[in-house]
Amino acid sequence: MLYDMDIQALNSxxxxxxxxxxxxxxxxxxxxxxxFLSDAYDLAKSTDLQDKSSALSLLTGSEDDIAxxxxxxxxxxxxxxxxxxxxxxxxxxxxxxLNMQV
Numbered sequence: 221m222l223y224d225m226d227i228q229a230l231n232s233x234x235x236x237x238x239x240x241x242x243x244x245x246x247x248x249x250x251x252x253x254x255x256f257l258s259d260a261y262d263l264a265k266s267t268d269l270q271d272k273s274s275a276l277s278l279l280t281g282s283e284d285d286i287a288x289x290x291x292x293x294x295x296x297x298x299x300x301x302x303x304x305x306x307x308x309x310x311x312x313x314x315x316x317x318l319n320m321q322v
């Protein structure tokens with residue numbers, strides 16, 4: 221499960237990078253970018269759930285490995301930071317487009 225999230229993030233980033241070089245139309249670009257954003261959100265959500273699950277199992281005593289709980293916590297924090305930064309960049313681009321003179 222730990223490696224599945226890393227592979228999902230790598231696959232979504234690779235798919236976005238590969239598709240951005242050969243975009244043929246507006247709708248293709250929109251769907252690829254929306255898939256990328258959706259994948260980033262799903263990654264943040266799944267890492268958060270994994271973090272909560274490992275913290276709960278550590279607190280209930282069903283698991284003794286504090287290192288894996290800390291790793292899950294850091295992954296969740298990094299995924300959330302990535303999602304926030306993507307949102308900030310999208311909002312900055314949107315504001316820049318709104319300020320363009322036609």
